[in-house]
Amino acid sequence: xxxxxxxxxxxxxxxxxxxxxxxxxxxxxxxxxxxxxxxxxxxxxxxxxxxxxxxxxxxxxxxxxxxxxxxxxxxxxxxxxxxxxxxxx
Numbered sequence: 001x002x003x004x005x006x007x008x009x010x011x012x013x014x015x016x017x018x019x020x021x022x023x024x025x026x027x028x029x030x031x032x033x034x035x036x037x038x039x040x041x042x043x044x045x046x047x048x049x050x051x052x053x054x055x056x057x058x059x060x061x062x063x064x065x066x067x068x069x070x071x072x073x074x075x076x077x078x079x080x081x082x083x084x085x086x087x088x089x
Contacts, residue, residue, distance in 0.1 A: 029042055029043065
């Protein structure tokens, strides 16, 4: 899909690519160079106060929790007192 640089060095992204990536007007796209190629990568902005939930540490902890649930390494309790009773043992 050959494109020509227009005024102000702009290019139009082909409709097929927009459709395939599920992009809409006002979406964000990160543009960078990798191995001498221009890469367009769709991005989602998140509020700063939510950024921790997307950190490597949070994601690693979430994966560990999911593994614990899948492997039945969990304990069910009826209330907070029972929970702390099991923790104290």
